[in-house]
Amino acid sequence: GNSVTQMEGPVTLSEEAFLTINCTYTATGYPSLFWYVQYPGEGLQLLLKATKADDKGSNKGFEATYRKETTSFHLEKGSVQVSDSAVYFCALIRMFSGGYNKLIFGAGTRLAVHP
């Protein structure tokens, strides 16, 4: 079946440190992949996405590359800020024959950045 596995958190970093949050997936075919972010007290927001193999999604200094060889979509940022403290969710899209779709989420990784 389709599934997403993320590294367990929390991840604690100092400001300006390099960030990697690992995400691997199991799926039939090559589904679109997403990173969502949830800031404290808010709903989820789309951070970035990639729709096919070797695509790189990027936004707000975050990047992730769709790697079909390793079935991975790791999230990276070169220099984190305190304002990046949030929970990050990796997800893939599952398509149904009726034309609708649903997202399959990982468990989420909490990031805490301190000054």
Add this chain to the structure above:
Amino acid sequence: DVKVTQSSRYLVKRTGEKVFLECVQDMDHENMFWYRQDPGLGLRLIYFSYDVKMKEKGDIPEGYSVSREKKERFSLILESASTNQTSMYLCASSPGQGGNYEQYFGPGTRLTVT
């Protein structure tokens, strides 16, 4: 600006009560979703709807029902609330057409059942 709103941010109900969680989107989206979010489990899909009056069970539909009488509104119903339904509930919508599968989320309702 896209917007998904949920009727309450915090809700406290007693065991056995009937609970209604409302979600409204203003983007004319076909698809709407209800998730629950629990620590260590991520988001789990309860129900979704791809058209008015249409609904499909998600991964954990037991104890829940839904209603979609109008395109912009999707309601989650707990017929008889139980303590194991204490959770954060998130609503989302998406156009689901033309390859655009991004889901837009509301702020969530934190439900406590005592």
